[in-house]
Amino acid sequence: MTATRSRLLTALELAAAGVPVLPLRQGKVPFGNCRACAKNACGGRPNMKSAGPCQCPAVCHAWAAATTDPDVITSLAWTAAWRQAVAVAYHPGEAELTVVDLDNSAAVEWARETLPVTRTVPTTRGEHWIYRGAMRSHNAVRPGVDIKSFMAYARWLGPGTGRMADLPSAVRDMVVKEETTPARGEVVSSVSGRATWDRTVATGCRHTERYVRTGLDRGLAKVCSHTESGAGSQAFGVARFLAAQHAHCPGPCGLDAIGEEIVAAAVSVGVPDTYARRAVANGLETAPERAACKPSHNPVNGPQGAVQAVPRAAVGEPKGVARQGVLSALRPDPLPNTSGGRTAS
Ligand SMILES: [Zn+2]
Ligand SMILES: [Zn+2]
Ligand SMILES: [Zn+2]
Numbered sequence: 001m002t003a004t005r006s007r008l009l010t011a012l013e014l015a016a017a018g019v020p021v022l023p024l025r026q027g028k029v030p031f032g033n034c035r036a037c038a039k040n041a042c043g044g045r046p047n048m049k050s051a052g053p054c055q056c057p058a059v060c061h062a063w064a065a066a067t068t069d070p071d072v073i074t075s076l077a078w079t080a081a082w083r084q085a086v087a088v089a090y091h092p093g094e095a096e097l098t099v100v101d102l103d104n105s106a107a108v109e110w111a112r113e114t115l116p117v118t119r120t121v122p123t124t125r126g127e128h129w130i131y132r133g134a135m136r137s138h139n140a141v142r143p144g145v146d147i148k149s150f151m152a153y154a155r156w157l158g159p160g161t162g163r164m165a166d167l168p169s170a171v172r173d174m175v176v177k178e179e180t181t182p183a184r185g186e187v188v189s190s191v192s193g194r195a196t197w198d199r200t201v202a203t204g205c206r207h208t209e210r211y212v213r214t215g216l217d218r219g220l221a222k223v224c225s226h227t228e229s230g231a232g233s234q235a236f237g238v239a240r241f242l243a244a245q246h247a248h249c250p251g252p253c254g255l256d257a258i259g260e261e262i263v264a265a266a267v268s269v270g271v272p273d274t275y276a277r278r279a280v281a282n283g284l285e286t287a288p289e290r291a292a293c294k295p296s297h298n299p300v301n302g303p304q305g306a307v308q309a310v311p312r313a314a315v316g317e318p319k320g321v322a323r324q325g326v327l328s329a330l331r332p333d334p335l336p337n338t339s340g341g342r343t344a345s
Contacts, residue, residue, distance in 0.1 A: 008082050011073055014156065019095040020066035021073065021156070022059055023085035028155060030062035030089070031081055037061065047094075049151065063153040066091035093134040093150030098167050100129040100147055101154065107144035116168045121160030128154065133167030141174040173282060196261055201254035205246065215242055216258055223265040232279045235266040239283025247287065259284055 001009075011021040025031050036042055037060040043052030045064035058077040059065045066089070072078060092099045100115065102108045103126045111129055121128040126144070137152035148154045197216060199209045219238035226234045239262050246253040259280045266276035 004082055004085070007085055007088050008074070010156065011082075011088050012070055014088070014090060015068040015070055015073055018068060019097075020068050020091040022063065022066040022089050022091070022153060023078070023081045024087040024089050024153075024155065025081075025084055026086055028087050030065070030153065031059045031084075033060040034058045063089075063091045063151060066094065066153065088156040089153040090156050092130075092148050092152065092154050093137070096132065096134050098131045098133060098135050098147060098149040098171065099154040100131070100145065100171060102126040102129065103144035103146070107142075110142070110145070115170055116165050117162060118165035119160045119162045121157050123155070123157060128157065128160070130160065130164060131167040131171065132164050135167060135172055136175055138175040145174075147171065147175055169286075173286065197254050197257040201257050202252060204249060204251040205253040206249045207245065207253075212245075212253075212258075215245060216261060220261060220265040223262060224269050226269065231266050231269045232271045232275050235262050235271065235276055236279040236283040238262055239280040240287045241283075243284045243287035255284055 007023070011023070014021050022030060033040075034056060037054060037056050037058070040052070042054040042056060042060075044050060045052060045054045045061045048061065048064050054061065057072070057075060059081045067073060100111065101123070102111050103123075105126065108127050111127070115129060119130045121130065134149045135147070137147055137149050139146045141147055197212065202212065205212065219242055222238055223231055223234045239259060242258055242262075243255055246255060262280050262283075263273070263276045266279070267273050271279075
């Protein structure tokens with residue numbers, strides 16, 4: 001069997017299992033767009049972030065071309081691409097999967113210490129850790145670590161080994177932290193009318209007003225000093241830190257007002273409001289000490305307001321993919337190991 005044929009068969013098997021696939025060219029990157037699609041002149045594919053009308057039969061638009069349709073995969077335009085392809089890739093998000101792409105041994109080491117064990121696939125210098133569940137993708141969430149799910153592609157390197165675990169919050173939170181980097185030009189000018197913390201909202205707090213206010217002011221200064229990037233991350237960290245200070249207070253401590261102040265500070269240096277809210281809500285929620293003693297989502301700490309009402313992770317709804325099929329495709333044995341076309345004979 002030629003390498004081309006082997007890759008095509010792999011692609012068809014994955015597609016049959018509900019995993020959308022695409023070919024990768026030399027350099028293990030997607031093929032460039034055709035002339036009609038160059039610079040997105042076609043408007044882009046319907047599944048892209050800004051949905052477009054593109055029905056181009058070629059493998060244009062990178063991950064957005066990934067399909068489970070065997071007629072497309074074996075079409076003339078795709079056949080030409082498969083002949084030049086060097087690898088098969090898939091769109092993890094559409095298959096309800098998230099790939100934590102660990103580029104090197106240091107990153108793998110970090111994952112082993114930090115993340116729940118799951119299905120792993122060896123890569124050239126590192127590993128893919130595959131979790132069940134989709135999320136927003138993000139590159140470089142830390143050195144050598146990319147998160148590939150929605151709107152991204154991952155190289156198919158065989159089914160890997162190990163039992164696939166559900167996507168852990170440890171992975172989700174990394175992206176929430178990172179995506180809070182301010183987008184230029186999105187500064188919201190007015191942040192008036194937001195709640196501010198004072199003693200009257202913290203009737204169950206064990207700390208002095210001065211203690212809380214000083215900590216909060218320091219935190220706000222920290223957030224505001226990150227005008228170029230990272231203010232969102234900083235907001236997450238500050239919220240988490242401040243919430244932890246109240247782990248042993250009977251409450252309420254006015255954490256919602258504290259959260260509002262952090263959100264306002266982050267927004268004032270350009271963090272989009274929704275990102276800021278999500279980062280702060282997650283920070284308050286994941287404070288190390290708090291998580292343990294806080295009754296689960298019980299509003300014993302008084303009305304929590306907008307900060308707590310923010311949804312934890314705004315990921316798209318799973319598409320109508322045959323989940324069973326996906327899982328069966330990724331089980332240890334149904335597919336030959338086709339990584340790098342080594343099955344060619
Ligand atoms: Zn095209
Ligand atoms: Zn197009
Ligand atoms: Zn307190």
